[in-house]
C-alpha cells in the first residue's frame with residue numbers, strides 16, 4: 701500500500717486524520733463509479749429518467765471527492781490517489797440496483813461517522829468542522845435513496861411510474877430535474 705506523505709511537515713492537520721481523509725477520496729470515487737454502473741443499467745433497461753438521476757448522483761460523488769482533495773491541499777497536505785475497488789455491474793432488477801445504491805450510501809455514512817470520530821479523538825476541530833457538511837449530506841442522500849426504493853417497490857412492474865417520479869424530483873441545485 702502506498703505510503704501517504706504530506707508535502708509540508710508543518711501542516712495543520714492532526715497526523716491521525718490524514719490517512720482517513722485521503723482514503724475518503726477513493727471511497728467517494730468508488731461511490732461515483734457505482735452510481736455510473738447503476739445509471740448504465742437503467743439506460744440499458746430503457747429507463748432514461750432513472751439513468752439521468754443516477755448519472756447526476758455519480759457527478760455529485762465526484763464533487764464530494766474533490767472537496768476532500770481541496771481540503772487536504774488547503775490544509776497543506778498533498779493527496780495520494782489510489783486504485784478504486786471494483787464496483788457491481790450486474791443487477792437482477794430495478795429494486796436490486798437501488799438497494800445497491802442504498803447499501804452504498806449507508807456504507808459512506810459509516811465512513812463519514814468514523815472520520816468524525818477520528819477527528820474528535822485527535823482534537824482536530826478544523827477537520828471536525830469540515831466534515832459537518834458531509835454529515836448533513838449523508839442524511840439527505842440516505843433519505844432520498846430510501847424513498848426511491850420504497851417508490852420502486854410500490855410501483856412493482858410499472859416502472860414507468862417511477863420514471864415520472866424521478867423526473868419530478870428536485871435536484872441538488874433546488875431546481876426541477
Ligand code: FEO
Nearest residue numbers: 728761764808841
Ligand atoms: Fe458522497 Fe453519497 O456519498
